[in-house]
Each structure stands twice: as structure tokens, then as C-alpha cells.
Amino acid sequence: MKLNNLIVFLAEDDEDDRWLFEQALADLKIKTELSMFKNGKEMMDYLKKGDTITPHIVFLDLNMPIKNGMECLKEMKEDENLKKIPVAIYSTSSSEKDIENTFISGANVYINKPNNFSALKKVVEKVLQLNWQYQTSNLNKENFLFRI
Template sequence: MKTLRILLVDDDEDDRRFFSDALNGLDMNTKLEQVEDGQSCIDFLKEHKEEAPNLIFLDLNMPVMDGFECLEEIRKMEDHKDTIIAIYSTSSSEQDIEDTFNKGANIYLNKPTTFPDLKNALKQVITTNWTYHTNDFKKENFLLKI
């Protein structure tokens, strides 16, 4: 099975560690890279074209370049127009959900507060058949319910 390359973009070190531990607990064939802000994400994508991520988990509230700006920049990049982007945020604002949907994110995930919920959410996102999901893309399917 091919390794799924995942990029986590989050400025909170504890959240990155929590995410990494949950992902490792899934025992799936993944490789996780991590950056701390949107600008670092854009730089990473430009520098790693050969090993580009298949899936990006993107926090919204970050310094330097926030998740909204980063999402727009990623969608402008020819190599990443179809990269799966999961918004990974503490915000449950309807406006944030609407804005990220309109800017081209594939799914919106509120950061779970428990380890089992995070593992379950990651498993759902990772095992989604994105070809089918993006062909039948509706706003009702955008917010992942845990």
C-alpha cells in the first residue's frame, strides 16, 4: 500500500503532538510532516514538489499567515488545486465554515478534545474515498461530525 503523505499546519505545539500521537495510534501507512504557520506551509509545498502531501490538515488561527490566506494560496498553486485540505480548527463559527468551504477546503473538522475522538476523526478523514466525495461535494458533507 502506498504511503499517505500528510502535512499538519498548526502553530500550537501541544496540538501538533496530540495529532501526531493519534495518527501513530491508527497503525496506518502514513508519513507526517509538520509546519507552524501558513507561510511555512506554502514554502514547504514549493520546496517538496516531488514528495508533496496527499492531505493537508490546516489550522485557521496562526501567526504570519493564517489558515484562510494559506488555503487561498494553496488553491492558486497549479500542483495543489486538487490536494485534499481538511480544516482543523477550534473554531465552530458558521462564518469560518462558510468561508473555508467557499475557498475550496474539502472538509471541516473541529479539533476534538479527547484522544479517542481525534483518532476516530483522523481515521474518517484518511479513509474517505475523496474521488467520490469531491464528485458529490455538498456543503452538508463539509463539516465532519464526531
């Protein structure tokens, strides 16, 4: 691990979406280290190992097998060691109920998966450049949903 790199976790069951996300990160000027997980259980097991490097931000797909994004979000927010990690929900769902539930459960931003690569790069860069200390202290529904 390199110092000053932004450590990013992505829990996403769709292989194509993982690949696109990885390519978007690679194209950005922001130095990152990406760890990808095929489902929420994989990520949570890794995070709870104890000797794991804590990510700076977690991107969670809502609809995953075994353990979905909402279950991961709730588990993270109930864990003293994980609850301060910013969580970006990264989902195809634009359901108001999903958006509301993730907001109430403590997610920091909600991203509707963009339908093209340049929009994906733009939204990922915007999320990674946020000042999370400021963002979490001023969390409201107006700055929660990211649409590009």
C-alpha cells in the first residue's frame, strides 16, 4: 500500500460493473487503491478481520446476493470501528423508497449508476473529491443524491 493513496472498497456483484468502476478510477488523476468484493458478505468478512486496512470510502451496490448493500450499510453503522467510514450507495435503483431508506440508515451519498463511462468517471471523481468531514456534518437530502 502506498501512502497518500485513497483506499476505496467496492462491493458489487456484477462483473461488468466492477470492471467499469475499476477503469473509471484508473482514468482519474486521484491516486487510489481499489479492493473489490463480489458481495456484501465478502466485504464485511474482510472488514471485520481486525488487521484490515480501513478504507477511506466504501461503494455499495444495493442489490447483491448473500448480503445486500442495505444489510452491509446497517452492519457498518452499528459497528464502532466501521461507522465513521463514508458509504456511497451505488445502484441502478432510482426508487424513492431505496433512496430514503439508505439516507435514514446512514449512507453518505446515493449514486444512480450512470449509463455511460464518462458520466461514471465524473460522478466517481466528484464523490472522491468531497471533503468527507464537512459532508458528514452537513448531511441532508439535497446533497445526498448524486445525478450526473
